[in-house]
Amino acid sequence: MDEPAAIPRPPRERLTIPVLAFGGILMAVMQTVVVPLLPALPRLTGASPGTVSWMVTATLLSGAVLTPVLGRAGDMYGKRRVLMAALGLMTVGSVLCALSDDIRVLIAARALSGAASAVVPLSISVLRDELPPERRGHAVALMSSTVGIGAALGLPLAALIVQYADWHTMFWVTAALGAIGVAGVWWAVRESPVRERGRFDIPGTVGLAAGLVCLLLGVSRGGQWGWGSPRILGLFGAAAVVTALWWWYQLRAERPLVDLRLVSKPRVGLSHVAALLTGFAFYANSLVTAQLVQAPEATGYGLGLSIVQTGLVLLPGGLIMLLFSPVSARISAARGPRVTLALGALVIAAGYGVRIVDSHDLWMIMVGAAVVGTGTTLAYSALPTLILHAVPAGQTASANGVNVLMRTIGQAVSSAAVAAVLVQHTSPVGGLPVATLRAYLVAFGIAGVVALLGAATALCIPGDPAAGETRRARGARKEVMERA
16 A cells, blocks of 8 residues: 655644654553552552552553554544544553552453553554654654553552552543543644554454453463463363464455554564563563562672662663663664664663663763663654564554554563572572572573564574665665765
């Protein structure tokens, strides 16, 4: 499908990129704000710790299911419309959380908020449709970096609110921000004319939802229910069967939810594999760093920091992601996004190397986390650019939705792997089992190896001939201008 012709835009549409970036940051904030509240929720709601943890699990599951589904809906019915719906569902979820103390309502509301996970792939698709090629790379890089920026901002913000105000206030704040996001998209973002015609694949949606719920529920609950328990084994078995049937159906559907023939192309499929590996490597940084610096000083390595101080430790990494997004765009323009992706994965591995060498001093912990954040910026900014170069314009949102889904699966597996490692290596401190420094170093080592695998995968992605010709043409024009 041909790119839409450039049409003069009113002044308010100059705010399209900032408004979409705000939505991406808000999405990441929503995924982290509940974390400081988890220890207190059993007392506040009268529910068990296991039940309370579903406030995180519900968001993960609904986000994983809705991201590719809403991406496909955006390609078919309008990206601006679906983007507003995703932010609207997130806002409704925040309002319900602000009004209730019932854990059942809170879990359902957090599941609604998971719809915000589709904001980034939908926004990237809007940028492809609306921006000229010379502006597209920087805008997509910025949009990708909002994931880290929002995660870094969300933790200290939520901790401050929980510490100094009623916990419902946190959800009123996110509801207000969500309403601003919906209004901003309505006012500053125009509807894209690029559409993929056809009927929505309802059987494919149900099959994908069932398979993902079984897989991610098993991964996220394996540590609590036991990896060899009948429930976990049954979930994994069901995920395998449902996924196989769904795959068979998608290959035969006239208008599939996910175009598996497109996914089977190396440039698309390997990009998705790289997204899974990068998501694993990135998420371990936040998980392990937060627990490491909060460990009691009696352990000999812990710093005993509060949740607010922990958020401030992670904040520089988010700011670095904002500063380095233009750098990533320049590297992709000069060398291609697969080189940027490979470089980012190597930088992530180097950051974990720093963590293994020294995880005692606070400044070295912050340096190591910042290096991992820098690599994540490069990698996450390159992934959507790879997808944009590899798929038709009418499938941009759904393809990027699948790519974000693969990151989510990687993060879920990372969370389970980190938890398993930390539980495996403990020593008693004050009568309670606490993870040893060796456990953290093993987790860093695993994440570093996965990052290296991500770099190797990136280098196996075939280059884009059209992009190479464009770069050569730019170089030729530059040479002519220099001679003149």
